[in-house]
Amino acid sequence: MNSMPEWTDLRYFLELARAGTLSGASRRLAVEHTTVARRIDRLETQLGSTLFDRSREGYELTEMGHALLPHAEAMESAALTATDQLGAASVSAHGVVRLGVPEMLGTLVIAPLLVHLLKDHPDLSVDLLVQPRFANLATREADLGVMLDPPNTGRYVFTRLVTFRLNLYASPDYLARHPPIRTEADLANHEFVDYVQDRLASSELNFLDKLGFTPKRRLCCTGMMAQCEAAAAGMGLIMAPPYAIPASGSLVPVLQDSFFTERSYWLAAPSDLYRLQRVRVVWNLLREYAEQHPSLFMHTEKQ
Structure with missing residues (x-):
């Protein structure tokens, strides 16, 4: 590993793994599909591993991608919980x-x-x-x-x-x-x-x-x-x-x-x-x- 990946890049990885296409991930993240592709390329470079197999049908996780998935999900869970606890008033829910x-x-x-x-x-x-x-x-x-x-x-x-x-x-x-x-x-x-x-x-x-x-x-x-x-x-x-x-x-x-x-x-x-x-x-x-x-x-x- 050349450097520690940013959490935001791992978010892009998770959404692409779930959606299976750049367009699907971009809609979920509210960004351009080129941004998703760029973030994934950067993440793969940082980790020194190919995380997705690309085809006309979309993106599928490689063996290394499957290995990364549970760790990214754990980070997502921690981030969601922290955001909810720190940002929410005790009497009112917030967010989507x-x-x-x-x-x-x-x-x-x-x-x-x-x-x-x-x-x-x-x-x-x-x-x-x-x-x-x-x-x-x-x-x-x-x-x-x-x-x-x-x-x-x-x-x-x-x-x-x-x-x-x-x-x-x-x-x-x-x-x-x-x-x-x-x-x-x-x-x-x-x-x-x-x-x-x-x-x-x-x-x-x-x-x-x-x-x-x-x-x-x-x-x-x-x-x-x-x-x-x-x-x-x-x-x-x-x-x-x-x-x-x-x-x-x-x-x-x-x-x-x-x-x-x-x-x-x-x-x-x-x-x-x-x-x-x-x-x-x-x-x-x-x-x-x-x-x-x-x-x-x-x-x-x-x-």
């Missing part, structure tokens, strides 16, 4: 938190909830990643995330956020135009709106496996928001949680007391980021809200 959430939950439940949180913490900002897949915490795409599958490798803190029930729903118009549904056997004569089966973000999204027969899928979407819109327009039956159902009555329950399935959302964060005050503020908000509003997730009233 990136929260990855499923699109329907994020849009209808979490986004309005964050508005109130940010009013109470004027120095806090949130990047809400609302998408039909789950945030990749391993690449630090998000600081914490809501997901159907908890992490099974790596250093994470995670907890079961809430268990939710999925019931069958359909529009009144669809039900009026099709044969009545009195038992589960009647479902074989009906059309369904579902997820695109070869694009599932998790095996936990196989809601319709519970049916016991192959449903007639007329329209499949990668996200539940599009599914709900299609079902409300009369396309077919859909399985959805209570928080996804509009109060307008455009979707009504079908076989609510006899046909349903349950899943759990998990809340997870890398262990080093969980120690940060700003991350814990968002973490605690989500847990408390889920506990205080069970009807959003487990609607069991007879209708």
Whole structure:
């Protein structure tokens, strides 16, 4: 080693390792991609080692890059903790938190909830990643995330956020135009709106496996928001949680007391980021809200 590398160069190394491309790292660092390339070249010169294999597809860590990665992550963790402890007031979180959430939950439940949180913490900002897949915490795409599958490798803190029930729903118009549904056997004569089966973000999204027969899928979407819109327009039956159902009555329950399935959302964060005050503020908000509003997730009233 010719000299001690600067921490800022190691930050560039971490972001390039996570993003895999200069453009991706530059967006995360808010700099030009040429700056990222220059910093990486300097770091490799200082260490006397090649850290990345370059190709048209992007940047991949070499053996030496993989060896450096945990040390750079440890330095990042120490820097984040120090910055948070020294810069934060004891009563207010500050900084940016990136929260990855499923699109329907994020849009209808979490986004309005964050508005109130940010009013109470004027120095806090949130990047809400609302998408039909789950945030990749391993690449630090998000600081914490809501997901159907908890992490099974790596250093994470995670907890079961809430268990939710999925019931069958359909529009009144669809039900009026099709044969009545009195038992589960009647479902074989009906059309369904579902997820695109070869694009599932998790095996936990196989809601319709519970049916016991192959449903007639007329329209499949990668996200539940599009599914709900299609079902409300009369396309077919859909399985959805209570928080996804509009109060307008455009979707009504079908076989609510006899046909349903349950899943759990998990809340997870890398262990080093969980120690940060700003991350814990968002973490605690989500847990408390889920506990205080069970009807959003487990609607069991007879209708």
